[in-house]
Amino acid sequence: MQAFKNYSPSEISLHTSKKDCWVSIHGKVYDVTTFLEDHPGGEDVILHASAGGDATQAFDDVGHSSTAISMMEGYVIGTVEGQVSADEPSKRVGGLQRLQRKQPPPPSRNLSDFLLPLLVLGSAFAAWYYLNFYSVPKA
Numbered sequence: 545m546q547a548f549k550n551y552s553p554s555e556i557s558l559h560t561s562k563k564d565c566w567v568s569i570h571g572k573v574y575d576v577t578t579f580l581e582d583h584p585g586g587e588d589v590i591l592h593a594s595a596g597g598d599a600t601q602a603f604d605d606v607g608h609s610s611t612a613i614s615m616m617e618g619y620v621i622g623t624v625e626g627q628v629s630a631d632e633p634s635k636r637v638g639g640l641q642r643l644q645r646k647q648p649p650p651p652s653r654n655l656s657d658f659l660l661p662l663l664v665l666g667s668a669f670a671a672w673y674y675l676n677f678y679s680v681p682k683a
Contacts, residue, residue, distance in 0.1 A: 549622040550571075551599060556624070560594045562587065567599040571627035587647040598624075 550564075551573050559566035565577045567590060576594075580587040585606070593599035 548620065550625040551622045552625045557595075557597065560591065562591065565590060565594050566621070567594045568597070568624045569600050569603045569616070571626060572620050573622040574616060574620050575621045579619060639651050 551568075553568070554572055556566050556568050559575075560581060563577065565580060566574055566632075567574050576583075576590055579589055583590055589602075591609070596602070598641045
């Protein structure tokens with residue numbers, strides 16, 4: 545693996561224009577200047593993310609495809625000073641995919657889970673019985 549240069553957040557923040565755009569995502573610094581016009585979401589999305597400092601949250605919230613994540617490796621120029629870079633980007637999961645994988649909460653097991661449906665069923669039966677046998681108009 546190649547050794548990357550460390551960049552300070554203040555140095556990264558100097559590169560936020562269409563002619564020179566860097567973004568930091570998961571502790572890595574990417575020079576995406578040549579990619580701006582090709583970005584499917586438009587260049588403004590990347591420019592806005594680069595101006596905001598760390599673009600990790602914005603990147604994860606979109607839920608990029610595995611192809612997009614693998615393309616990122618071609619734009620890496622360094623790491624963010626003072627941050628430990630996460631695993632390889634291809635092993636990370638985007639925000640949308642992470643939400644889809646969330647485990648459901650464990651089922652609750654208490655008495656009300658059993659009694660409430662019985663109470664509703666009993667009430668429905670009582671209403672049906674009353675309407676059919678006691679509220680019949682007398683001829």
